[in-house]
Each structure stands twice: as C-alpha cells, then as structure tokens.
Amino acid sequence: MRIINQFPTRRSRLILGVVPFAAIAVIYALASRIRLEANPADRLLPAFSSMFDTFVRLATEPDRRSGDIVLWTDTLASLSRLGLGLGIAAAIALVLGIMIGFVPKFRATLAPLVGAMSLIPPLAILPILFIVFGLDELSKVALIVIGITPVMTRDLASRVADIPEEQIVKAQTLGASSWAMTLRVVLPQTLPRLVASLRLALGPAWLFLIAAEAIAATDGLGYRIFLVRRYLAMDVILPYVAWITLLAWLSDLALREFAARAFPWSKSGGGL
Amino acid sequence: MAKLSSWTRRMVIGAAGAALALGVAAGGTLPAAAQSKTDFKVCWSIYVGWMPWGYIADSGLMKKWADKYGITVDIVQINDYVESINQYTAGTYDGCSMTNMDALSIPAGGGVDTTALIVGDFSNGNDAVILKDKTALADIAGQSVNLVELSVSHYLLARALDSVGLAEKDITVVNTSDADMIAAYSTSDVSAVVTWNPLVSAILEQPGATKVFDSSAIPGEIIDAMMVNTETLAANPDFGKALAGAWYEAMTIMSADDEAGRAARTAMATASGTDLAGFDAQLASTKMYYDPAEAVAFVGGEDIVKSMDYVRNFLFDHGILGEGAPSADFVGIAFPGEKILGDANNVKLRFDPAFMAEAAAGTL
Structure with a gap:
C-alpha cells in the first residue's frame, strides 16, 4: 500500500x-x-525538579527586592503590551485593509506604501523607535504594531479584493451606497479573516515583544529572561520559555474558539 | 504493544534509542576534567583592560610563549561579554577575561572552580554614574536609572547610593542594554545612567551630562582579571605559565613610552574603535598592573578581601548567588595565605598569585 x-x-x-x-x-x-x-x-x-521548584517560587513568593510576585507582574506586563499591540494593529489593519482592497483610489495611494513598509525589518529600526517613542511602554507597543500591521493589512486587502465581483454588482443593483456595501458586504467577510490573520501574527508579535523587553524594561517575561541570562539561571529561563509557549498556545486557542463562535459560517476562522 | 502496527512500534523503539544516545552525547560535552592536555582556548571581550589579549594573539607573543612550553593557546575574541563568560562556564573555554564580580556570580556560583590567574587592572574611573541636567549625586533620588542590571554598573550604583545614605528603593532601575545606552541617553525619558567606558566618554560629550560618581571613589573593587578553570590549571601549570609570560611581556611593551609601546597601544586603540589619545584616556582611568609584583601585593593585601565581601553581599542581596545559596557565605573565596571568605568546603573562586609571582621573579 x-x-x-x-x-x-x-x-x-x-x-x-x-x-x-x-x-x-x-x-x-x-x-x-x-x-x-x-x-x-x-x-x-538544571533538573526538572529544580526548574519546577523555581517556577513555583516565582509564582508564589514575593521577590526579595521589589516585594512583587515576579511571574504574575511579568505576565501581566507582557500580556498588556501584547494585547495593546495586537488590538491597535488589528484596528489599523482592518481599516486600511478595507480601504485598500475596496476603494481603487485608496489602493493606488496606499498599497505601494504598505507594501514597502512590510518589507522593513522591524528589529532594524528598533534604535530609531527608541529615540522617537522613548524607552517606556509606548516604544514596546509601537514595535509590535509596526512589526505586524503591514503584513496583516496586505492580507486583509487581498481578502477584500477577492470578494466576488458579482456580490458587489448585486449590492449596487439593489441600490447600496459604498458605505452600506462596506458594512454589509465587505466587513462580514473580512472579520473572520482578521481573526485568522491575528492568529498568524501572534508568533511575530511575541518575537517583537521579547526583543523590545530585552533592550529596556523594568518588568515583563522577556525582561526577566534577559536579566537572569546574566548569571546563567537556566532554571528560570527554561520554565519561562515553557510558560510563554503555553500563553501563546492559549491565546491562539482563544482566538480560534472566538472565531468559531462568532463567525460559524466562515471557513477561515476555525480549523487548524 | 502487541496491537500496535509495526510502524508505530519501530518509531517508539527508534526514538527511545536515539534519545538515549543523544542524551548521553549532550551530557558528555563536559569540560574535560583535570586532564593534562596540550591545546587550550581562552576568550576575551572588548574592554580597555583586556585589549592586550588581542594584541598578544595578533603580535605572535602567545605563540612564542606557548611554543616555549610546548602547548598551543588559542585566544578568541567574543563580541558579547556575558556570552563569553557563559561559554567559559559551560566548558567551551579554559579561561576567560572577566571582572571579580562576574567571576563570583557566574562560574563560581555555577560550581565551576575558577582561579584569578592574572589580575590585570582595576577600574579607577572607567565606570561612572551620569546625571542629565543635575550635578549632585544626591539628586538621583526618585529618578529612573538606566543601566545593565546586575552588572558592575549596578554594583557601582549600589555603592554610590550607600555613600549618600540612599538605597535602591529610592530609585527605579531600568534594565537597558549597553549597546543602546548612548541612544537611550539622548531620549527625553532618560535622566540618569550608569555605564562604563568607552560609553562614559561618549555620553559625557552630550549636553547636560555630569559625572557624579565613578569607580575611582571605590578603588580596587571592580577588578578585571584573566580567570581560568582551576582544575585545568592544576593539571597543566604550563598553561598558566604561558599565559602569564605572554601577558607580562605585552605589559612591558605597551607601558613603555617608545615607538614599540605606542605601536602596541595604537593597535589596541584601533581594535577598540578609538585612537591612541582616546585609548590613553581610558588607560588613565584604569589602574593597570604593568608590574606583576604590584599585582601580587594587591592580591595578597587586606583590601581585596574587603572588596570581595562587599561584592558577595551585593550578589547575595540581589539573589544572584543562586537559589540554593542560603547566605553570602555559600560560595567560598580563597586568598593567598590561607585566607578564606565564606564556606571553606565550597571554595570556587581563588586568587592565586603564584604565576604572577613567577613573572615578577623572572623565572617563567
């Protein structure tokens, strides 16, 4: 066989x-x-047992210096940066994607710019970001947004452009304005793709988050990893990597479930 | 397993076999314990006090001294300082240039018995606390301070705060990569930085920057040395002799105010991205032990014991000595003359002047 x-x-x-x-x-x-x-x-x-002990300590005991429980403050800081970055990127990508995909004049104006932007390696402009946005939260969120928005925008724009011409013609025959078509024809078909696009952007978003936190930060999962690297504390680093993987997997799962529930008709939401 | 298909069975058995073999192989890449050998590798990174290592490699001094003892010593420059120490700790290198503090926290704290073979210099102004638009150290209270957390900068800051009756809780430490320190200083969020040369000189050229504290206020506490694996050294004293011989010949050459000395310093300056004047300025804020006898006296003195006590308490307070460390005494530090700080049964960092003494006596 x-x-x-x-x-x-x-x-x-x-x-x-x-x-x-x-x-x-x-x-x-x-x-x-x-x-x-x-x-x-x-x-x-380190042995599995010592990594487990360290993880439990980080998750339950307050830090000797700051009094914070390190794992949770790091997780909260990182997730809020990530959530903010993904949210802003999704909003920009949705608006730009529909404009570029649906309105020929906008496409002519913006598509080359977005195309060029998506080719800039975001980590290469990191020093510029720090000088422009400073070293605090803003620059970290900005790095995520700049890193994932162009790709998501291109993805959504091509999805919008793929909407069958017949649907648009039909809506126009029924007297729909451009705005009505955007809301009733384009948006419902774009939203599931937006979620799928966000899921694909999760990986790069984590990458940019960790990179930003490694350079200048006072908390965050990436900050901790690069801090304890200074004394080779693999018993902290390895559990943190596993924890990040778990968080990334859970956020992917949550988006998938959300898509399956919110857009049961769509093929691009559920599945893998 | 009887019901499983032969494919599944083969996969399980094959994976188990491969895993065992790979596991043993991965665990087996240990530092070759205490064997006599003839090929050695040491690493170094860019810092004013370590630039001679690059010169020693390039000028053939290392080959000359290694040949004398019938060994080979490969000197490798590593761009990332912490990575070079981690590589040494993992056993890739037999020796590495590092500070006393990092030697205690990374290899010694990680159970790798380490000896300070050549104490080359201490920072005498090379590390500094810099404020923007403020001129007194006490003004640092309440500010965010950008520095490489847990590095000697952090230690310097702790000592600086001590000197004006402040503590770390009075400020906020922002971990910032040294590669981005100069760019960070030019942003409006950053009002205080702690860093080292050549970054210090670059930042002081910017407007509003005032140096409010530097390592010349705590002389002898930030020590730069060539650290080598104690077991390797014990089994191969020729390795230590060749390194010490090459180092002190380079010291004699570079400290002379003649053509050869200037040429050597110019080569080191170029390698560290500056010119002779810039390099000489950095040397001025570094107490170089050109004369091995001075280094022997320094290592045998009382001050170094006091310095290491500050350093180990700083490391312990910041949780850097490892989670298994119940107190600052956990890792023992040995000094000449049977002096020991901390646990005598767990000595992992040793200051051993034997090879420098041989260099001083001219018996290498």
Missing part, C-alpha cells in the same frame, strides 16, 4: 504524537543528570 494511504489508528496516532515530546524530555533528563553528577551546582541543564 502507498504510504499516503496508510492511516494510523486513533491509539497509534496518540502514541506517535507523544513520541517526539517524550524523546526530547528523555534527552534533556539524561544530559542534565550527567552534567549534574559531574558538578552538582551546574546551571546549564
């Missing part, structure tokens, strides 16, 4: 899915064990 026609059973699928994770855990545990036996104070590959 051809390999593309061989389907694993439900149980096999589960086992096969777990195998790579288990293999990585075993590789890590062994390597960590070997290093710790040679040097019990080794910081490079």
Whole structure:
C-alpha cells in the first residue's frame, strides 16, 4: 500500500504524537543528570525538579527586592503590551485593509506604501523607535504594531479584493451606497479573516515583544529572561520559555474558539 | 504493544534509542576534567583592560610563549561579554577575561572552580554614574536609572547610593542594554545612567551630562582579571605559565613610552574603535598592573578581601548567588595565605598569585 494511504489508528496516532515530546524530555533528563553528577551546582541543564521548584517560587513568593510576585507582574506586563499591540494593529489593519482592497483610489495611494513598509525589518529600526517613542511602554507597543500591521493589512486587502465581483454588482443593483456595501458586504467577510490573520501574527508579535523587553524594561517575561541570562539561571529561563509557549498556545486557542463562535459560517476562522 | 502496527512500534523503539544516545552525547560535552592536555582556548571581550589579549594573539607573543612550553593557546575574541563568560562556564573555554564580580556570580556560583590567574587592572574611573541636567549625586533620588542590571554598573550604583545614605528603593532601575545606552541617553525619558567606558566618554560629550560618581571613589573593587578553570590549571601549570609570560611581556611593551609601546597601544586603540589619545584616556582611568609584583601585593593585601565581601553581599542581596545559596557565605573565596571568605568546603573562586609571582621573579 502507498504510504499516503496508510492511516494510523486513533491509539497509534496518540502514541506517535507523544513520541517526539517524550524523546526530547528523555534527552534533556539524561544530559542534565550527567552534567549534574559531574558538578552538582551546574546551571546549564538544571533538573526538572529544580526548574519546577523555581517556577513555583516565582509564582508564589514575593521577590526579595521589589516585594512583587515576579511571574504574575511579568505576565501581566507582557500580556498588556501584547494585547495593546495586537488590538491597535488589528484596528489599523482592518481599516486600511478595507480601504485598500475596496476603494481603487485608496489602493493606488496606499498599497505601494504598505507594501514597502512590510518589507522593513522591524528589529532594524528598533534604535530609531527608541529615540522617537522613548524607552517606556509606548516604544514596546509601537514595535509590535509596526512589526505586524503591514503584513496583516496586505492580507486583509487581498481578502477584500477577492470578494466576488458579482456580490458587489448585486449590492449596487439593489441600490447600496459604498458605505452600506462596506458594512454589509465587505466587513462580514473580512472579520473572520482578521481573526485568522491575528492568529498568524501572534508568533511575530511575541518575537517583537521579547526583543523590545530585552533592550529596556523594568518588568515583563522577556525582561526577566534577559536579566537572569546574566548569571546563567537556566532554571528560570527554561520554565519561562515553557510558560510563554503555553500563553501563546492559549491565546491562539482563544482566538480560534472566538472565531468559531462568532463567525460559524466562515471557513477561515476555525480549523487548524 | 502487541496491537500496535509495526510502524508505530519501530518509531517508539527508534526514538527511545536515539534519545538515549543523544542524551548521553549532550551530557558528555563536559569540560574535560583535570586532564593534562596540550591545546587550550581562552576568550576575551572588548574592554580597555583586556585589549592586550588581542594584541598578544595578533603580535605572535602567545605563540612564542606557548611554543616555549610546548602547548598551543588559542585566544578568541567574543563580541558579547556575558556570552563569553557563559561559554567559559559551560566548558567551551579554559579561561576567560572577566571582572571579580562576574567571576563570583557566574562560574563560581555555577560550581565551576575558577582561579584569578592574572589580575590585570582595576577600574579607577572607567565606570561612572551620569546625571542629565543635575550635578549632585544626591539628586538621583526618585529618578529612573538606566543601566545593565546586575552588572558592575549596578554594583557601582549600589555603592554610590550607600555613600549618600540612599538605597535602591529610592530609585527605579531600568534594565537597558549597553549597546543602546548612548541612544537611550539622548531620549527625553532618560535622566540618569550608569555605564562604563568607552560609553562614559561618549555620553559625557552630550549636553547636560555630569559625572557624579565613578569607580575611582571605590578603588580596587571592580577588578578585571584573566580567570581560568582551576582544575585545568592544576593539571597543566604550563598553561598558566604561558599565559602569564605572554601577558607580562605585552605589559612591558605597551607601558613603555617608545615607538614599540605606542605601536602596541595604537593597535589596541584601533581594535577598540578609538585612537591612541582616546585609548590613553581610558588607560588613565584604569589602574593597570604593568608590574606583576604590584599585582601580587594587591592580591595578597587586606583590601581585596574587603572588596570581595562587599561584592558577595551585593550578589547575595540581589539573589544572584543562586537559589540554593542560603547566605553570602555559600560560595567560598580563597586568598593567598590561607585566607578564606565564606564556606571553606565550597571554595570556587581563588586568587592565586603564584604565576604572577613567577613573572615578577623572572623565572617563567
């Protein structure tokens, strides 16, 4: 039988899915064990138990210096920057995307600019952002917005441009104004794509958030990782990476659920 | 597993085997413990007191001294200072240039027994607290201070605050990458920075900048040294001899006010992105131990013990000595003459003047 026609059973699928994770855990545990036996104070590959203890401490005990419970203040700071950045980016992308995709004059004016903007590597203009927006919250949110908006805008604009011409013609025959068509024809078909686009932007948004926090900050998940890197505290870094992965996965899941509930008719919301 | 398809079974078994092999291989990349060997690697990063290492590599001094002892020593420049220490701690290098504070917190705190082989200099003004539009250190109260958190800058700030009866809670520390420090200073949010040379000189050229405290007020506390793995050194004394020999020959050359000395300093200046005058200015705020006998006396003195006590308490207060550290005594620090600070059963940082003394006696 051809390999593309061989389907694993439900149980096999589960086992096969777990195998790579288990293999990585075993590789890590062994390597960590070997290093710790040679040097019990080794910081490079801490044991799972010490990472767990550190994580619990960060999540429950107030910090010696600031009195804050570090994990939650970091998470709150990072998530609010991320949420603000994603929200602003989504709003701009929606408005610009519809304008560019739906109104030919706007397309002629803005499409080349957005196209060019989307090619600027955001991390390359980081020093400029810091000088223009200062070192506080604004520049971190701005980096996320600048990083993901152009791509989202292009995505939405092409989605709007893909709306079948027949629908537009029909709406016009029924006497709809441009504004009415925007609200009743274009917007409902664009919103599900906006959520899908946001989901795809989550990865880059986290990247820009961590990069901004690494350079100048007083709190945040990226700040903590780059701070404790100074003394090789892998027992903090690795759990933080796992925590960020979990948060990213949860936010992706939340957006997917939201899309499935809010736009049950749409194909671009649910699924993967 | 009987009911599983042969494919699934093979995947599980194959993955388990590969994981075991990879795990052992990954764990096995340990620093070769206490074996005599002939090939060594040391790393350094850009800083006025460490520029001689680049010169030693380029001028062939290292090869000359390594050949004398029948070994090879590879000197590698690493652009990121913290990364160079982490690489040394992970066992990639046998030695690395770093400060006394970072040697205590990263390798020693991480259980890698480390020896200060060559104490090259201490910062005598190279690290500074700079205020914008204010002229007195006490004005720092209530401000946000941009610095590389947990670095020697942070330590300098803690000592500066002490000197005017302030504490860290009176200010807000903003962790800022050293690469962005000059750009940060030029933004309106930033009113106070703590950093090191050559950044200090660059920032002082900007309007409104006043240096209100520098490391010349705490002489001998921020020490720059070539730190090497204690076990490697014990098993291979020739490694220490070759490094010390090359270093002090370079010191003799660069400290002379003649053609060769200027040429050496110019080479170091170019490598650190400045010119001879700029490099000489940085040297002026660095107490270089050109003479090994002076370094031996410094390491054997009482002041260094007091300095290390400040440093270890700072590290402990900031949670940098590791979470397993119940007190500042957790990591022992050994000085010449059996003096030990902290736990004598867990000595991980040693100030050993033996090789510098040999250089002073001319027996290398």
